[in-house]
Amino acid sequence: MMSAPTAGLGLKAEHYEEALACRAEGLWFEVHAENHWVAGGPRRAWLQAIGERHPLSLHGVSLSLAGTEPLDREALGRLAALVRELEPALVSEHLAWSRRDGAYLPDLLPFPRSDAALAHVASRVTQVQEALGRTIAIENPSHYLVLEGHEHEEIAFLAELSRRTGCSLLLDLNNVFVSARNVGGSAEAYVDAFPAERVSEIHLAGHRPDPRLGARLLIDSHDAPVADPVWDLLRRFVARAGPRPTLIERDAALPPFETLLAERAIAHALLGAGAAGRGTRPVSAPGRSEALIPECAAQRVVR
Amino acid sequence: MSSLAELDAFQRDFAAALRGQPACSPAGAALAAQPAFAVYRNTVLRGGIDALVANHPTVRQLVGDEWIEAAAAAFFDVVPPRDGSLAGYGEGFADFLDRFAPAAELPYLAGVARLDRAWTEAHLAADAPVLGATALAATPPERLLQAVLVPHPAARWLRFAEHPSFTIWRRHREGQALDAELAWHGEAALVLRPGLGVEWRDADPAALDFLDACAEGLPFAEAAGRIADDAPGPETWLGGLLAAGAFCRIDIAPGERS
Numbered sequence: 221m222m223s224a225p226t227a228g229l230g231l232k233a234e235h236y237e238e239a240l241a242c243r244a245e246g247l248w249f250e251v252h253a254e255n256h257w258v259a260g261g262p263r264r265a266w267l268q269a270i271g272e273r274h275p276l277s278l279h280g281v282s283l284s285l286a287g288t289e290p291l292d293r294e295a296l297g298r299l300a301a302l303v304r305e306l307e308p309a310l311v312s313e314h315l316a317w318s319r320r321d322g323a324y325l326p327d328l329l330p331f332p333r334s335d336a337a338l339a340h341v342a343s344r345v346t347q348v349q350e351a352l353g354r355t356i357a358i359e360n361p362s363h364y365l366v367l368e369g370h371e372h373e374e375i376a377f378l379a380e381l382s383r384r385t386g387c388s389l390l391l392d393l394n395n396v397f398v399s400a401r402n403v404g405g406s407a408e409a410y411v412d413a414f415p416a417e418r419v420s421e422i423h424l425a426g427h428r429p430d431p432r433l434g435a436r437l438l439i440d441s442h443d444a445p446v447a448d449p450v451w452d453l454l455r456r457f458v459a460r461a462g463p464r465p466t467l468i469e470r471d472a473a474l475p476p477f478e479t480l481l482a483e484r485a486i487a488h489a490l491l492g493a494g495a496a497g498r499g500t501r502p503v504s505a506p507g508r509s510e511a512l513i514p515e516c517a518a519q520r521v522v523r
Numbered sequence: 524m525s526s527l528a529e530l531d532a533f534q535r536d537f538a539a540a541l542r543g544q545p546a547c548s549p550a551g552a553a554l555a556a557q558p559a560f561a562v563y564r565n566t567v568l569r570g571g572i573d574a575l576v577a578n579h580p581t582v583r584q585l586v587g588d589e590w591i592e593a594a595a596a597a598f599f600d601v602v603p604p605r606d607g608s609l610a611g612y613g614e615g616f617a618d619f620l621d622r623f624a625p626a627a628e629l630p631y632l633a634g635v636a637r638l639d640r641a642w643t644e645a646h647l648a649a650d651a652p653v654l655g656a657t658a659l660a661a662t663p664p665e666r667l668l669q670a671v672l673v674p675h676p677a678a679r680w681l682r683f684a685e686h687p688s689f690t691i692w693r694r695h696r697e698g699q700a701l702d703a704e705l706a707w708h709g710e711a712a713l714v715l716r717p718g719l720g721v722e723w724r725d726a727d728p729a730a731l732d733f734l735d736a737c738a739e740g741l742p743f744a745e746a747a748g749r750i751a752d753d754a755p756g757p758e759t760w761l762g763g764l765l766a767a768g769a770f771c772r773i774d775i776a777p778g779e780r781s
Contacts, residue, residue: 258608261648283607295606
């Protein structure tokens with residue numbers, strides 16, 4: 221099953237040595253691009269070494285694609301250099317903004333999904349894709365606020381963004397679950413309606429109740445194991461649309477590497493089960509033109 | 524129909540609310556009044572604080588979590604990150620500590636913050652080969668005097684006029700006993716990254732004057748002329764600088780530096 225989508229792990233510096241040595245079947249790693257678009261030194265060297273043994277995914281968090289300030293050309297140049305150097309299987313960013321008055325606001329901020337916003341984000345995604353010489357995937361955000369002024373449902377917005385720019389979509393199932401709980405809607409209906417043929421990657425992560433407001437506000441905290449209802453959303457998507465490269469994200473309260481690897485093995489098994497249940501249908505459905513993890517894995521995984 | 528100006532106004536109001544400034548519009552005020560708005564405010568501030576604290580581990584050891592987080596929050600207010608890569612966040616934190624009233628009782632602290640900063644800069648700097656003593660020896664003396672020694676991109680050099688900040692810093696970094704006697708005088712230090720690991724050593728102040736001159740692009744003879752008459756000459760410390768990885772190359776013809 222070399223060509224089937226497999227499960228990956230978000231990688232933090234604390235786990236580099238173990239990640240480098242790990243030989244789990246189909247294992248790939250995702251890093252935040254910003255942590256590695258440095259001039260030189262160990263951060264770059266480590267990532268090169270990991271990239272020689274495992275497929276890589278670069279996940280950007282700071283390009284501020286929905287921001288109204290000009291794109292940070294220097295940052296884009298650094299990302300492009302990293303992409304040239306590492307040839308990652310996947311590159312992704314967020315449907316969010318994070319810059320104002322020249323400052324970086326370290327979060328993924330929401331905005332009203334207006335027609336003007338759609339045209340603006342599409343133009344910036346196109347600029348990024350041109351700078352990188354490849355398509356990227358755009359991730360659905362987690363929501364905490366009810367905003368006025370939406371002119372598009374999120375799914376329709378993302379589908380149209382993908383249609384206009386050729387970008388693929390990164391479906392974060394924890395974000396779907398958290399958002400449905402926080403601002404209303406059905407997570408299951410969202411997953412069922414998401415344009416599966418455009419999905420090049422799935423994210424899974426843990427969440428927790430807000431310390432002040434309790435369970436009526438769930439925080440996309442990335443500091444806990446994936447919750448059962450989020451696993452259910454993965455089963456639901458895979459049963460409908462087949463497996464996709466699926467990532468376990470953990471950005472805080474890092475457990476030992478083995479603990480993350482065990483959680484990743486659950487995802488890996490679910491993807492395989494979904495593929496088996498779908499008979500002989502090819503994994504790369506017509507219409508998906510990006511170089512996805514499966515093809516990359518076939519070329520680059522050592523054994 | 525919607526316009527980009529509306530999106531811009533929304534982001535202006537949102538950013539102002541994140542900073543705790545009064546809203547520019549009723550819509551902005553309503554947004555900031557939602558209890559969940561605090562999630563964004565907390566995440567943005569926490570992102571800045573965590574990055575700054577992570578980049579100043581020795582300051583943190585000296586003052587504790589509560590103190591450095593309060594200082595980081597105050598710093599974040601006046602110097603927010605500009606770069607999406609928070610790995611380098613914190614330029615100017617030592618200068619901030621120089622004026623930060625609660626730090627007045629710890630006169631060596633800003634120096635320790637400068638060393639933490641130098642470590643971060645060395646860690647993230649461009650890679651370059653190290654100029655060794657043999658390459659220097661292979662250059663005819665008359666050409667060497669007119670050549671420029673180019674400091675290594677990862678090399679940082681620091682002076683502490685009155686306080687032993689370097690000794691305090693290195694005792695923490697090296698896990699040495701912290702209660703040993705301290706000689707209370709100024710120091711000079713080098714922080715370098717000749718390979719992948721950051722290294723440090725104490726230095727002769729004259730060697731730092733020489734490095735300053737080299738960084739300005741002065742040829743060897745002029746750089747050596749910068750050293751005070753009563754200070755030890757290059758024969759005393761140049762070999763040590765080269766061995767530590769302070770230079771990356773010799774530019775034989777002046778003016779061809781990059």
